[in-house]
Amino acid sequence: MKTDSFALRHIGPRENDLQHMFKTIGVESLDQLIYETVPDNIRLKKDLDLDAPMTEYEYLTHIQELGKKNKVFKSYIGLGYHPAIVPAVIQRNIFENPGWYTAYTPYQAEIAQGRLEAILNYQTTIIELTGMEIANASLLDEGTAAAEAMALLFDVRTRDQKKNNASKFFVSEEILPQTLSVLQTRSTPKGIELVIGNHETFDFSTDFFGAILQYPGKFGQVNDYANFIAKAHEKEIKVAVASDILSLVKLTPPGEMGADVVVGTSQRFGIPMGYGGPHAAFFATKEEHKRSMPGRIIGVTIDANGNRALRMALGTREQHIKREKATSNICTAQVLLAVMAGMYAVFHGPKGLKYIANKVHASAVTLSDALNKLGVYNVNTSFFDTIAVKADASKVKAIAEKHEVNFFYIDGETISISVNETTSISDLNQIIAIFAEATGKESFKVSELSSTNNIPSSLERTSTFLTHDVFNSHHSESQLMRYIKKLERKDLSLNHSMISLGSCTMKLNAAAEMLPLSMANWNSIHPFAPIEQAEGYQIMLKKLEHQLNVITGFAGTTLQPNSGAQGEYAGLMAIRAYHLSRGDNHRNVCLIPSSAHGTNPASAAMAGMTIIVTKTMENGNIDVEDLRAKAIEHKDNLSALMVTYPSTHGVFESAICEITELIHENGGLVYMDGANMNAQVGLTNPATIGADVCHLNLHKTFAIPHGGGGPGVGPICVNEKLVPFLPTNPIIPTGGDQAITAISAAPYGSALVCLISYGYISMLGSEGVTNATKYAILNANYMKTRLESHYPVLYSGEMGRAAHEMILDCRAFKEKGIEVTDIAKRLMDYGFHAPTVSFPVAGTLMIEPTESEDLAELDRFCDAMISIRKEIEAATKEETNNVLHNAPHTLNMLTADTWVFPYTREQAAYPLDYIAENKFWPSVRRVDDAYGDRNLVCSCAPIEAYM
Structure with missing residues (x-):
């Protein structure tokens, strides 16, 4: 066993599990399974041209050395970005804690009450x-x-x-x-x-x-x-x-x-x-x-017992x-x-925030007064933290950078200086000395902050804020640490059990990938710092772009879009710019299959396109003849096709090359939604199937954690014809020579978390990323085989295989009075987060295990689903007081003096043996969504205040 192989740690199934998994599926080898899953005509003929994989130790050494190429100057640039103090108790207990960063979006409210409370505080x-x-x-x-x-x-x-x-x-x-x-x-x-x-x-x-x-x-x-x-x-x-x-x-x-x-x-x-x-x-x-x-x-809202509960509101x-x-x-x-x-x-409370804001303002006033004495005058008549002073910008810049200080240079004679929470009196004296040298005046030092207020009385805040108890109770580290832990215990994350969400790819977020995010050389750089001060970032980001180009088969990448939906929009805007550059202003029709992600039509509408929906056949595949008819009908105005591959139904459609060629023949370009890229990496790619642009969810395929619903990164990769149109930034130019304007605010979007994907690819290498795809397909087909005799599987490929995910059809259970939601809630009692519910087909569950889950965890989940199937069989439409309708079961229910249910407490809480040794208790009973929408309360005030 190669103990220094990162792939060994990232990929779940062990070597000695494989024969059992192959036998269950009915194949002789992994290669046979891949042959039966991925159409041969789109398989890559050679390995990905990526660097040899690093061990975790090698990678961490490498990233520390690379980080030293970033110069962490004192930053007074401002423009919406400021050095901030991350309280250590928050850094350690939230930012660096997988209990918080591996959680999924809180669609299943009963097992996300902690996160929901934290967001309600926000x-x-x-x-x-x-x-x-x-x-x-x-x-x-x-x-x-x-x-x-x-x-x-x-x-x-x-x-x-x-x-x-x-x-x-x-x-x-x-x-x-x-x-x-x-x-x-x-x-x-x-x-x-x-x-x-x-x-x-x-x-x-x-x-x-x-x-x-x-x-x-x-x-x-x-x-x-x-x-x-x-x-x-x-x-x-x-x-x-x-x-x-x-x-x-x-x-x-x-x-x-x-x-x-x-x-x-x-x-x-x-x-x-x-x-x-x-x-x-x-x-x-x-x-x-x-x-x-x-x-x-x-x-x-309230739960089934009428107790206060939280959930996401308003569709x-x-x-x-x-x-x-x-x-x-x-x-x-x-x-x-x-x-x-x-x-x-919560940690600082209203008094603490006032102290911080007053100190920042006092620092700005002190600096303004001191520079005025040097003849460097502030042109702002009223300000909070930023002054704009008149001085020779080129002189100041040369001296400031010599002292490792950054200001923002508005023009040749105006300089903006933004002070911040980290600014000390020593820092102010350094700034004064820089300007004294630049103006040839004698420097002096200030010893205390000014008590003068530079905000007009008409603009001073008089209203109170953050009066709720939560903002006035947790100001010691012990208190806040315990409060954070209390909330964390209410949430089910990947550190407890697998989260098998179809289309969401909840894979391992390895510790070695996450550690660099806490390194000051990486997390303390201002996005508008001079580019030569961010050499480490530039090397890392360019290398990541190259890695993604190799994986997708494309010629260019922008990392700017900071979510998958932003990536969709960026891809369509690049297509739009391409058509405009050719004088094809009329090309605005976007074809979208009816099975597409809901963000696809929303993105196309935002890009100003006219949307034509094409049919999907009964087997879940795109209806090629309907697509052909509509492509020909709209050929004069066709702009793009949006297609997800493998399909949203978890199938590699063999007609994909015919589909992309059809669009090109009629003047359009092909946008591939990369939501399901975890089934492609190393086996095929968007360029091979004939796409022109794809977005990638780095928070899915490339291991950035979901963080309870973000951070996400949604870069787009494009072929040569679209490279000129990649987006730019007005302060740090990026993108192509005919770049569209910015997609998001920062030049490289959420650059810090790009380190995670860079680490993922660098430690896995070509063989590792390809094996990740193969094992994702293996795990999905193993689960499909175990579950298909209990639940109908809606769609399969031509040889009966799933891609990396499958859809279980639960619609027939309505005859027993059981909805798919009941299954989702009952899974909580078994210690699992539900798979994707009712997407892309209402009344179904879409399951994606990823490559990171081991055989034991796959079996635990399958055992839970099979046990629930037996509970469904025992249910009747007439008797609604059953274990499924009452799920999830809380500790309060189980320990109550009375038990009014026709099944035992053990059946409710411990239906399978494995649960007892690692029981997760939902903190509320089933939430009442309708009540919450009728009585919308979105802040910490008690619900009685609104009733």
Whole structure:
């Protein structure tokens, strides 16, 4: 046994398990199974050209050495990114804790109450700091959150008949440059005209439906927007405000000025900069707009006993319901980071946050006063943490970089300096010395912070915030550690048992891949630091792009999209730009099979495309003849086909090459959804099947953890014809020579977590990543064989094999009064998270075991499913008081003095022997979703306050 082989640790089945698995499936070897699963005409003819695999020790040594090439300067660049102190108790107990970072999106609320409470704390923090009525459970970054605000205001404008045709959106020239770039990307295909200007000279004409302001402005000026918002409302123009979260501790909240939407990033609430992400964006609005909000909302409801419980509210994956009518394709949040930011607010409480905000402001005032004495004058009349001073930028830059300090250079004679939570008096004196040298003046030192306030009294916050007990109880490390542990114990994560979610690929997130995220040389770099200071990042990111090019067979990659849904959108926007470059402005028809992911039509609609749905046959495959007819019918306007491969039904369709050729013959390009890439790596690839672009979910196939619903990374890989159109960034240029504007705010998206995928590929190498695919297919077919005599399996390949996932048909159980939801809830009693429920077919379970699960765990899950099948058989439609309808069973039920159920306590809690040694107890009974939607409560206030 090669104990230093990473593949040995990542892949679950052991060598001595294989013969048993082969015999069960009915094959002689793994190669035979792969031959019967993957069509021969698309199989790769040679191994992937990747570097030899590193051992874990070699990789960690390598990444430490590479990290030394990054220069960690003192960063005063600002522009929405600030050095922040990550409290060690949060770093150790959440950021570095698999109990938090391996959890899935909390769709199964009964086994996610801890995470749901942590996110509710985050929502409460956002609601109270912004002064708004409702907030969601985080978005991806400030730039994309601002774009979602624009989309929401565009969507709700139609409710006002006067604004039906209004298509102009005012953008203050104070907006962050990266936010403007994302707004430009999102507005164009929607037919929105951006008008950039000074809010003080805005004419409030009737052509406008909305506006967005920056508070404070990009270089620190604090403006009073109350009059602007009032005038806008008189003209039926709704206003979004992009805000700095820490400044809202001291400044009048935008909600109190009348804002309709408030967005921003929570990064400076204890999240490392990480060269741009991941960071949780916030989005808050008025109650009246809740049905148009993007993303997820965590709400309070009750369980079957009437006790308080939490769950996700309001059909939160709206794109699966509305499809092409969706206003957003948001499917991913940044839950792990939102949890950390919310816990930062819990740890510090309102008094602690005031102390931090006051210290930051005092540091800025002290610096401004000191530089004024040097004749370096601050042009900001009012500011929170950022001053803009007049000096010779080239002189200052040379001296500052010599002292390992970064400022932001607005122009040749204006410099922006943003101080932050980490800034000390010693740091201020270093800045003073830099400017003294640059101006040829004698330096001096300050010894204490100024007590002067540079915020006008009219803009000082007077309202209270975070008065709930949770923000006023956990300020010692012991208290917070125990609170975090209390919440963690309520959640089922990968550190307890397998999570076999079809299409979601919940594989091992190896510790060696995760460790570098805590290294200062990697997590402390500002995304707009001069590129030569990020040499380690540049080498790592370029190498990861090369690795992904090799794996997909494509010519270019952008890592900028920071979720899978963003990747879909980026791929379609690259296709759109390609057609426009050729003068084919009319090519806007996108063909999408009816079995596609719900984000596909939502993304196509956002990219300004006309969606034509094509049929799916009874066996789950694309109806090629229907596709042919529609491709020919729309050949003059055909832009793209969106196709998932293997299909959403878990099948390698043998007609895929015929399908892609058909699209190309009729002038379109092929976008391949990479959600199921874990069945392709090393065996086939998007280039081989004839695709032009694919997105990859690095949080699926390439081992970034789901983090309770994010971080995600959704890069796109493209062929040579699309390379010129890969997206750029306004401050650090990226992408092609005809680059589209930004997809997300940071140049390389969530760069920090790209280290995980880089480690995954580097430690597995060509043979390892290919074996990961083979074993994912092996595990899926082993489970299929064990379960298909108990549950009908809906779709199979031509030789009867599944790809990496399978769909169990549970619709017939309705005759017994059992719904697929009952099975999902009963699995909790067996210690498992449910597979994907009712997607892509209602009334089914889609199971994907991944390569990381060992034989014993596969058998435990199969045993649980078979046991549940027997319970279904024993059920009757007339007797609803049964073990399935009452699931999940809590410890309170089992220890109650009375037992009113026609089955034993042992049957309820310990239906199989293995459960006793590692019992997981759901903390609430089945939640009442309907009650929660009727009584929407999205903050920490007790539910009685709303009833």
